[in-house]
Amino acid sequence: MKATGIGRYLLITSATLLIGSAVVSIHNRVLRYSAQIGMCSVVIAYLEQLHKKQKSLKKDNADLRHQKTMVTQKLQLATEEMRLLVQYTDEEFRRYESHLASAQKRKQKAEQERDILQIELWKTEERTNQRDEFHSCPQLSLVKSNSAKPAAEIAMAASAITKSTTDSTSKKDISNYRIAMVGGHPKAYRQITAYLQHRYNLTHIVHIPSRKGRYISRSQVHKKLASCELVMLITQYIDHALSDLVLDFNNKPSTNSRLLYINTTGASSIIRELDTCIEKICLRTA
DSSP states (O other): HHHHHHHHHHHHHHHHHHHHHHHHHHHHHHHHHHHHHHHHHHHHHHHHHHHHHHHHHHHHHHHHHHHHHHHHHHHHHHHHHHHHHHHHHHHHHHHHHHHHHHHHHHHHHHHHHHHHHHHHHHHHHHHHEEEHHHHHHHHHHHHTTTTSSSSSHHHHHHHHHHHHHHHHHTTTTTTOOOOEESSOOHHHHHHHHHHHHHHHHEEEEEOOOTTTOOOOOOHHHHHHHHHHHHHEEESSSOOHHHHHHHHHHHHHTOOOOEEEEOOOOHHHHHHHHHHHHHHHHHHOOO
């Protein structure tokens, strides 16, 4: 019986040890599974957070795409408006250039007509002066008093009148005379040039305009003035620098030019003073 009791004891002890070992193993497995479940829970929580962030990013991406679409539409609209504006501006600019070219042509035509009328006026004045000289000529009274005489004598008297008029006007033929106009408006220069060419057959007329503060070459001014016998100085339409250059040129001992001061700016007034000066020159050189 003792042997049977000891065997039972040993069997129970072995079973207990096996059960304890199994319990420990199960406990360890439970702990390991618990740890794994905990890690899975963390991972699941992290994945849920990532999922939420993904949803938020998708929403932001959708908003950005919507904003991009809106910006693209606005950009296309602005581009179209810019294209239309550029097209309209180009059309207006071409229209302006066309109007400007037409206005310049009308201006040139008006200036040409004005110059033609001015020349016609000078021709009329010249014919008037010649008529006055003709009527004031002593030979005219001879023709009137001898109107009853034969036609041959009247023709001789008329020939004498014509010769006298021709002699008086021939003194004004100074076509080789050279004149410089310093200062003055370009329009006045054109009118004066046309008058001198028509009246005195002058072809060499130099214009040195006022530079209004810009650089003036002393050598070029002196070179132009050196080739002229008469220098007109328009004192009311000239800057001090150019005036000083002319006076410096006039003070040279080698200068042979005659300096004429003109204290007016109008073409008619300048022409009157020129006529007076040229008449003196003609009388001196006649």
